[in-house]
Amino acid sequence: MSVDIERARAQRPGGPPPGEPKHARVWWQRPSIVTAVIGATGGYFFGHWLGNALGSGYQQTATADQNNLSIVLGYVFLTLGWLAGLGVFNDILRLMAGRSIPHVEEEAEARSGLARYFSYTLDHKVVGLQYLVGMIIYFCTAGLFAMAIRTELLSPTYHIFSSSTYIEIVGEHGTMMMMLMTSVITGPFGNYLVPLMIGSKQVAFPRIEALAFWITPAAFLILLSSLLMGGFPFGWTGYAPLSIQSTEGANAYAFAFGLMGISIILSGFNLIGTIICYRAPGMRWGRMPIFIWGVLTTSFMFVLAAPVLLGGMYMLITDRTVQTAFFTDNLGGSAYLYENLFWFFGHPEVYLLALPGFGVVSEIMPVMCRKPLFAYRVSAAGTLGVAILSFFVWQHHLFVSGINPDMRPLFMLTTELISIPTGFIFLVALGTLWKAKIRFTVPMLFCFAFFFNFLLGGVSGVFQSDVPADVLVHGSFFVLAHFHYMIMGGLIFAFMAACYYWLPKMMGIRLNETLGKIQFWTMFIFFNSTFLPLFAVGALGQPRRVFEYAQNLQTLNDWSSISSFLLGGSILLFVANFVMSTVIVRTRETGNPWQSRSLEWQLSSPPPPENFRHIPVVLSGPYEYGRKPEAPPMADLDPPLGVLARAYAPAGARTEVGDG
Numbered sequence: 010m011s012v013d014i015e016r017a018r019a020q021r022p023g024g025p026p027p028g029e030p031k032h033a034r035v036w037w038q039r040p041s042i043v044t045a046v047i048g049a050t051g052g053y054f055f056g057h058w059l060g061n062a063l064g065s066g067y068q069q070t071a072t073a074d075q076n077n078l079s080i081v082l083g084y085v086f087l088t089l090g091w092l093a094g095l096g097v098f099n100d101i102l103r104l105m106a107g108r109s110i111p112h113v114e115e116e117a118e119a120r121s122g123l124a125r126y127f128s129y130t131l132d133h134k135v136v137g138l139q140y141l142v143g144m145i146i147y148f149c150t151a152g153l154f155a156m157a158i159r160t161e162l163l164s165p166t167y168h169i170f171s172s173s174t175y176i177e178i179v180g181e182h183g184t185m186m187m188m189l190m191t192s193v194i195t196g197p198f199g200n201y202l203v204p205l206m207i208g209s210k211q212v213a214f215p216r217i218e219a220l221a222f223w224i225t226p227a228a229f230l231i232l233l234s235s236l237l238m239g240g241f242p243f244g245w246t247g248y249a250p251l252s253i254q255s256t257e258g259a260n261a262y263a264f265a266f267g268l269m270g271i272s273i274i275l276s277g278f279n280l281i282g283t284i285i286c287y288r289a290p291g292m293r294w295g296r297m298p299i300f301i302w303g304v305l306t307t308s309f310m311f312v313l314a315a316p317v318l319l320g321g322m323y324m325l326i327t328d329r330t331v332q333t334a335f336f337t338d339n340l341g342g343s344a345y346l347y348e349n350l351f352w353f354f355g356h357p358e359v360y361l362l363a364l365p366g367f368g369v370v371s372e373i374m375p376v377m378c379r380k381p382l383f384a385y386r387v388s389a390a391g392t393l394g395v396a397i398l399s400f401f402v403w404q405h406h407l408f409v410s411g412i413n414p415d416m417r418p419l420f421m422l423t424t425e426l427i428s429i430p431t432g433f434i435f436l437v438a439l440g441t442l443w444k445a446k447i448r449f450t451v452p453m454l455f456c457f458a459f460f461f462n463f464l465l466g467g468v469s470g471v472f473q474s475d476v477p478a479d480v481l482v483h484g485s486f487f488v489l490a491h492f493h494y495m496i497m498g499g500l501i502f503a504f505m506a507a508c509y510y511w512l513p514k515m516m517g518i519r520l521n522e523t524l525g526k527i528q529f530w531t532m533f534i535f536f537n538s539t540f541l542p543l544f545a546v547g548a549l550g551q552p553r554r555v556f557e558y559a560q561n562l563q564t565l566n567d568w569s570s571i572s573s574f575l576l577g578g579s580i581l582l583f584v585a586n587f588v589m590s591t592v593i594v595r596t597r598e599t600g601n602p603w604q605s606r607s608l609e610w611q612l613s614s615p616p617p618p619e620n621f622r623h624i625p626v627v628l629s630g631p632y633e634y635g636r637k638p639e640a641p642p643m644a645d646l647d648p649p650l651g652v653l654a655r656a657y658a659p660a661g662a663r664t665e666v667g668d669g
């Protein structure tokens with residue numbers, strides 16, 4: 010007998026009898042990428058026409074020969090058409106018509122093969138892989154813009170781009186990275202692994218999860234479309250009044266950024282619901298893998314911070330289109346309000362980028378060190394502490410742009426306080442590494458690099474939290490070097506670690522180890538050699554977002570540019586490794602290559618469609634390595650009746666469990 014909490018697959022009223030083939034539809038009635046593209050194109054033209062019709066009588070549109078309303082409505086209907094074409098609204102319409110909607114499992118059975126990966130599907134594993142491929146594409150595109158920036162900066166005087174094209178490229182690079190890389194870990198790894206790691210067959214809101222993903226391609230393309238309309242000249246921060254006054258390309262900035270806000274809110278709700286409600290019996294808070302803690306706190310920050318971004322972008326759009334004046338000082342609005350709204354999202358945003366990274370490296374370290382995670386609770390508390398404090402520091406971005414000077418010490422204090430919970434996470438790492446027999450695998454190398462880079466980024470951050478120092482370095486390449494150390498050196502290195510560590514699980518393949526090591530060393534060396542000189546050029550006074558600089562800084566800039574091309578090359582090595590190992594020479598990986606205790610590795614690779622045959626019962630924590638006597642396995646995947654009661658027994662009694 011086993012505890013079977015599986016949902017009965019009974020026929021639901023109105024549905025076809027099981028097993029009976031559904032009658033096929035003509036292609037344009039079947040949702041797919043093709044119908045989505047048709048919907049998006051039609052939607053754009055409809056919205057554009059509607060905007061022109063609505064705006065035609067107004068003076069603003071008649072005098073300035075642009076109509077932002079038509080462009081924004083074009084984007085609105087483009088997005089709706091794209092989603093409708095993908096079939097996102099079908100289930101809602103079915104429900105409204107009183108018909109039944111398919112279960113997750115039914116849906117998975119109905120679609121098979123490669124086509125699933127190009128459609129709106131409810132399987133969290135498919136969505137995770139869609140995110141993975143999407144994120145790699147977005148990252149590489151934004152990376153190409155970075156290469157263009159560094160090419161221009163090879164010379165202080167000879168120009169490849171005009172000054173306006175340069176700032177457009179900087180804006181596209183920065184905005185695309187900040188918008189889309191927010192999901193670089195929670196998207197692929199959060200969606201794919203959370204149910205597996207907590208012992209669940211599915212996520213809480215599969216439709217919302219899939220919707221969150223399918224918004225990202227729309228946001229990406231809309232942001233790129235800005236280049237066709239003259240781009241936007243204000244970087245990723247979009248400060249008013251410039252963002253209100255500038256021409257048509259700026260609509261894409263506000264619309265795409267807001268859209269991405271919606272995507273992360275949706276994705277956050279789904280992950281929160283899943284982690285709180287779908288944990289297997291015995292998966293107490295204290296047994297949850299630390300990666301799950303990272304995803305949970307990040308998700309809370311998604312749903313708390315992104316609505317403010319959404320509000321700000323919405324107000325910016327109405328300021329640009331229907332002449333509201335939220336951010337226009339001489340009409341009673343306030344540009345300072347925009348700065349506050351933006352950074353109330355923008356600062357937590359940087360921790361949205363950091364925390365999942367911490368989750369990944371803390372998850373990988375115990376496995377590679379064969380030791381329990383040192384001070385698990387301190388690590389979880391550090392994650393929570395960073396998340397909470399990050400909502401109280403946003404005004405440090407305004408130290409020199411509008412803050413009441415009396416408020417400066419307060420925000421200097423809160424900012425410096427953040428280094429305490431961050432320090433916890435570092436201590437946990439040191440404690441775990443202490444006297445460990447470390448396996449220097451590729452994921453582990455990336456973890457080391459993560460800490461190295463994050464430390465340099467963190468130390469330079471302390472300088473900037475200090476008002477007198479910030480007044481000096483504000484708006485210079487010093488700040489730029491600092492946050493690239495945090496984001497590129499932290500988040501993207503953690504993303505790489507996660508790829509090398511979990512791709513065997515997710516795709517049943519193993520990335521080439523030698524190529525992986527070569528990639529690691531090139532990426533690590535050239536990352537540092539790109540950004541370390543930028544601290545110096547910043548301290549020597551080179552401003553951000555300007556394409557000309559003092560002659561004496563050319564050597565350092567050239568050094569950085571050449572290194573950045575090699576850094577770009579190391580990313581190509583990763584893509585090559587990924588494509589080679591998945592498509593050309595597939596080295597199969599079916600087992601548990603890292604001998605991890607964690608639940609996801611107890612399943613075959615890739616996991617079966619339903620994840621677990623029965624809901625498992627969790628018996629011990631994920632990090633009990635090297636214990637004598639040996640710890641019981643983390644979970645019973647085929648639990649006998651009665652074990653539920655023992656799983657909930659107090660902590661002291663748990664060693665007796667699992668010896669059966």
Ligand code: HEM
Nearest residue numbers: 155158179183186187190244245246496497553554555573
């Ligand atoms: C291949 C690695 C990268 C290189 C070589 C690179 C290079 C640069 C450079 C040179 C600038 C400054 C342009 C200027 O102010 O004149 C810049 C700006 C920026 N980068 Fe990157 N970057 C890289 C990766 C990333 C990543 C991974 C992120 C974030 C996820 C990111 C986010 C930003 C942001 C937010 C800006 C500021 C844009 C603005 O001023 O509005 N970059 N990058």
Ligand SMILES: [Cu+2]
Nearest residue numbers: 356403405406
């Ligand atoms: Cu900040």
